[in-house]
Amino acid sequence: MSGDPLVPTSEPWPGMGEARRLIANARSVFVLTGAGISAESGVPTFRDALTGLWAQFDPEELASEEAYRRQPALVWEWYLHRRELVAEARPNPAHYALVALAAQKPVTLVTQNVDGLHQRAGSQHVIELHGNLFANKWLNGCGRCDEATALPGNPPRCNLCGALMRPGVVWFGEDLPRVARFRAEHAAESADLCLVVGTSGLVYPAAGLPGLAREHGAPVIVVNPQPSVLDQTADVVLQAAAGACLPLLWPQSAG
Numbered sequence: 497m498s499g500d501p502l503v504p505t506s507e508p509w510p511g512m513g514e515a516r517r518l519i520a521n522a523r524s525v526f527v528l529t530g531a532g533i534s535a536e537s538g539v540p541t542f543r544d545a546l547t548g549l550w551a552q553f554d555p556e557e558l559a560s561e562e563a564y565r566r567q568p569a570l571v572w573e574w575y576l577h578r579r580e581l582v583a584e585a586r587p588n589p590a591h592y593a594l595v596a597l598a599a600q601k602p603v604t605l606v607t608q609n610v611d612g613l614h615q616r617a618g619s620q621h622v623i624e625l626h627g628n629l630f631a632n633k634w635l636n637g638c639g640r641c642d643e644a645t646a647l648p649g650n651p652p653r654c655n656l657c658g659a660l661m662r663p664g665v666v667w668f669g670e671d672l673p674r675v676a677r678f679r680a681e682h683a684a685e686s687a688d689l690c691l692v693v694g695t696s697g698l699v700y701p702a703a704g705l706p707g708l709a710r711e712h713g714a715p716v717i718v719v720n721p722q723p724s725v726l727d728q729t730a731d732v733v734l735q736a737a738a739g740a741c742l743p744l745l746w747p748q749s750a751g
């Protein structure tokens with residue numbers, strides 16, 4: 497990596513040199529991303545103060561089956577609002593940098609995000625631990641739910657059984673998709689480097705993955721402009737914005 501004309505040798509952030517060395521020497525990289533990697537795409541992070549109509553709500557309150565059963569129209573409206581925001585957003589240099597890394601060595605990309613921006617940047621086989629904002633499923637459907645009707649301002653309901661359509665995300669109190677969780681844990685245990693980008697490390701079981709990687713001998717690099725609980729168990733902490741920092745950590749063109 498050193499001497500590579502594509503990667504400047506300066507150290508805009510303390511720890512950059514060590515991070516570059518770890519990444520250059522890694523045979524396989526486990527990457528965990530959170531809402532912060534999409535911040536520079538204009539997608540508010542999960543714990544950013546919600547704005548406008550939504551400012552009065554706590555995302556953790558809204559992102560649950562209980563909230564949806566209690567106020568289906570409100571919660572459905574929140575998800576439609578977020579779908580509009582994300583549809584307008586574009587991947588940023590951090591998303592593209594991870595595509596470039598995966599072209600150079602085995603990368604397992606695990607995300608807590610539901611915005612699909614990694615896939616839109618070109619990442620393959622993204623493991624979405626918390627589902628996807630644009631997927632739909634049924635709340636206790638009849639098994640033959642297909643045709644649905646939506647009264648204005650309300651979520652669609654199955655024409656057969658009246659079940660509510662719901663967003664295909666993992667709500668608080670719901671288990672993660674079994675296969676996604678298994679694949680993420682297996683990758684964390686077997687990679688020889690763990691790169692954590694843009695997460696507060698507050699939501700489990702996702703937040704436990706860097707610790708799992710470390711227990712299996714992988715050094716942990718954290719990229720986040722703010723301190724996070726994950727810093728305490730990191731080998732390198734880059735207090736930097738992902739979009740500015742990731743493209744400087746490894747060559748951005750294969751070869």
Ligand code: BV8
Nearest residue numbers: 530531532541542543608668669694695696699700722738
């Ligand atoms: C589970 C999808 C068990 C929905 C999300 C009580 C009751 C029930 C469960 C619990 C409970 N107490 C605790 C739990 C467990 C709970 C949990 O961990 N709660 C926390 C809050 C304490 N977890 C769960 O409920 C999980 N399920 O435990 O199930 C079970 C087992 C068997 C059977 C049944 C049940 C499910 C958790 C999944 C919740 N769904 N999203 C939706 O989006 O609507 S989580 C949500 O938070 C998002 O996915 C988000 O990605 C995720 C994590 O947040 P972050 O990504 O870290 O985002 P955040 O805003 O916090 O931080 C952003 C960071 O970026 C910041 O640090 C910031 O500094 C940084 N940043 C900002 N700008 C930049 C940047 N970084 C880099 N560059 C920048 N430019």
Ligand code: ZN
Nearest residue numbers: 638641654657
């Ligand atoms: Zn039905």
